Amino acid sequence: MWHLYQFPLCPFSRKVRLLLGEKGIAYELISEYPWEKRPGFRDISQTGQTPAMRNSERDVAIADSNAICEYFEEVEPAKPLLVGSAEVRAETRRLIAWFDGRFYAEVGMPLLAEKMIKRLFYRQPPDASVLRGAMRATTEHMEMLGAALDHHRWLVGNAISMADLAAAAHLSVADYLGGIDWAGHDQVRDWYAALKSRPSFRPLLDERMGALMPPAHYGDVNF
Numbered sequence: 001m002w003h004l005y006q007f008p009l010c011p012f013s014r015k016v017r018l019l020l021g022e023k024g025i026a027y028e029l030i031s032e033y034p035w036e037k038r039p040g041f042r043d044i045s046q047t048g049q050t051p052a053m054r055n056s057e058r059d060v061a062i063a064d065s066n067a068i069c070e071y072f073e074e075v076e077p078a079k080p081l082l083v084g085s086a087e088v089r090a091e092t093r094r095l096i097a098w099f100d101g102r103f104y105a106e107v108g109m110p111l112l113a114e115k116m117i118k119r120l121f122y123r124q125p126p127d128a129s130v131l132r133g134a135m136r137a138t139t140e141h142m143e144m145l146g147a148a149l150d151h152h153r154w155l156v157g158n159a160i161s162m163a164d165l166a167a168a169a170h171l172s173v174a175d176y177l178g179g180i181d182w183a184g185h186d187q188v189r190d191w192y193a194a195l196k197s198r199p200s201f202r203p204l205l206d207e208r209m210g211a212l213m214p215p216a217h218y219g220d221v222n223f
């Protein structure tokens with residue numbers, strides 16, 4: 001059995017969970033909060049970051065969301081999520097890197113730091129100027145997504161890919177933390193609603209991060 005070390009609002013872990021859900025791979029969740037720096041976790045994740053996966057029967061441990069996703073893409077090729085020509089696959093990887101890098105740095109990490117870590121672990125109020133900066137950045141990312149969706153149903157073509165899962169994983173954390181204003185982004189909303197209605201997404205939408213509650217529309221497929 002695979003075990004996934006993660007916490008509910010880790011966008012990188014959410015990307016892995018969506019991929020495992022799409023491929024129908026069974027796993028159990030283990031709560032891991034990287035900032036607690038639990039010593040034994042370094043044996044599984046050398047950076048101490050979530051997500052990491054371990055299968056003790058097979059003596060396999062893999063850390064880093066993209067290493068994990070590509071591993072399962074190779075060993076479970078039946079429902080491919082890295083699809084199309086070499087150029088399309090390159091575009092898929094570019095978008096994953098964009099969301100893991102730019103979106104996380106400009107939106108996800110500031111929201112997590114201000115709204116989750118400060119509130120739940122340090123009992124401090126968020127810095128309003130950091131939140132405003134994250135909201136401004138979100139608008140630019142939504143416009144970029146809208147432009148990508150002008151030409152096809154999913155981000156890189158007419159089949160769902162890892163790029164959709166990566167983008168939706170990061171957006172879902174920002175949405176949980178109240179960082180997304182959906183007004184004026186109908187195309188992105190329709191795309192995200194289609195992802196939300198997939199069975200792979202349901203467990204994520206039902207989960208809560210301690211006492212931190214999402215906005216009312218968060219779990220609603222017809223938001």
Ligand SMILES: N[C@@H](CCC(=O)N[C@@H](CS)C(=O)NCC(=O)O)C(=O)O
Pocket residue numbers: 009010011012013034035048049050051063064065066100
């Ligand atoms: N490149 C890594 C990034 C993972 C990452 O940044 N995880 C965050 C939690 S969402 C983390 O563990 N942060 C704590 C740290 O960087 O020390 C991946 O794709 O898995």
